Amino acid sequence: MPVLRRNVVGTMRKKQQRQKLNAAPFPSHWNSILEDHFPLYARLPDEDRKELQDHIQVFLAEKRFEGCGGLEITEEMKVCIAAQACLLLLHRETDCYPNLRSILVYPSTYSVKTTRHVGAGVMEERQDSRLGEAWDSGAVVLAWDAVHSGTANPEDGHNVVFHEFAHQLDFEDGRADGAPVLATEDPWYRRKNRYKAWARVLSSEYEKLRANVAAGEKTALDEYGATNPAEFFAVATESFFERPRDLQQRHPALYEELRRFYQQDPVGWAPAAEVGNGTDRKPTLPISPHAPERQTDTQE
Numbered sequence: 001m002p003v004l005r006r007n008v009v010g011t012m013r014k015k016q017q018r019q020k021l022n023a024a025p026f027p028s029h030w031n032s033i034l035e036d037h038f039p040l041y042a043r044l045p046d047e048d049r050k051e052l053q054d055h056i057q058v059f060l061a062e063k064r065f066e067g068c069g070g071l072e073i074t075e076e077m078k079v080c081i082a083a084q085a086c087l088l089l090l091h092r093e094t095d096c097y098p099n100l101r102s103i104l105v106y107p108s109t110y111s112v113k114t115t116r117h118v119g120a121g122v123m124e125e126r127q128d129s130r131l132g133e134a135w136d137s138g139a140v141v142l143a144w145d146a147v148h149s150g151t152a153n154p155e156d157g158h159n160v161v162f163h164e165f166a167h168q169l170d171f172e173d174g175r176a177d178g179a180p181v182l183a184t185e186d187p188w189y190r191r192k193n194r195y196k197a198w199a200r201v202l203s204s205e206y207e208k209l210r211a212n213v214a215a216g217e218k219t220a221l222d223e224y225g226a227t228n229p230a231e232f233f234a235v236a237t238e239s240f241f242e243r244p245r246d247l248q249q250r251h252p253a254l255y256e257e258l259r260r261f262y263q264q265d266p267v268g269w270a271p272a273a274e275v276g277n278g279t280d281r282k283p284t285l286p287i288s289p290h291a292p293e294r295q296t297d298t299q300e
């Protein structure tokens with residue numbers, strides 16, 4: 001069969017399979033898991049919750065979960081991870097993380113051996129502790145205790161699932177540069193303007209964060225976002241969904257760009273008062289969470 005025809009047939013088959021999945025009722029025990037463990041779920045408008053359920057059914061049917069370090073994957077783990085990954089997809093034209101095949105889950109912070117060039121041809125080898133990683137070769141790696149605490153604390157601005165799946169969205173155009181695919185359905189001239197606005201706002205906010213971090217000032221966004229533009233987008237995504245009022249108040253232009261991209265307005269369903277002030281919050285686990293994406297690319 002010619003490649004083009006095979007692709008068309010494959011796309012049609014995938015669409016039919018997804019329709020079939022979504023025609024089945026959302027399992028009530030999955031609903032109970034989300035009600036018990038994912039506080040943001042209860043805050044969503046009814047129509048968003050239904051859309052999220054559809055995405056979760058597809059996600060769980062199409063992606064493979066693998067326990068690492070002796071972890072046995074449970075349904076609670078799968079449903080909680082899928083729900084948070086799929087929250088990033090609502091209202092948008094998406095293909096449910098088309099390049100992602102596997103989610104690897106460790107029980108807790110895991111360590112990875114890394115090497116880096118330290119000059120004069122000398123390589124330094126060290127162990128890095130991690131909460132999660134996103135690989136553009138088709139995998140996300142997560143530490144379950146970080147997922148669990150991020151899921152249970154929806155207002156602390158730390159959520160490793162939002163973070164790593166924001167990286168996956170960023171990878172979809174083949175580049176880990178902090179600019180995901182924007183507005184595919186627009187005419188080209190509007191699309192061009194969207195990218196220009198995104199670049200202007202995100203670059204300026206990223207530079208501001210870098211300057212604040214260098215000056216030792218407190219920041220609304222996690223200072224890990226000052227690492228590079230890809231990390232900035234991932235960190236900003238965590239704040240957008242978990243501390244939307246704070247982000248909108250202190251970084252209105254950034255909030256607006258993320259609102260346009262995600263086509264969601266979390267301020268509408270966030271509690272009136274977000275706990276803490278966003279600057280004094282402590283990471284849920286006291287370690288450096290993520291590797292630069294270029295480093296992780298080579299690990300599969």
Ligand SMILES: [Zn+2]
Nearest residue numbers: 167231234290
């Ligand atoms: Zn990251």
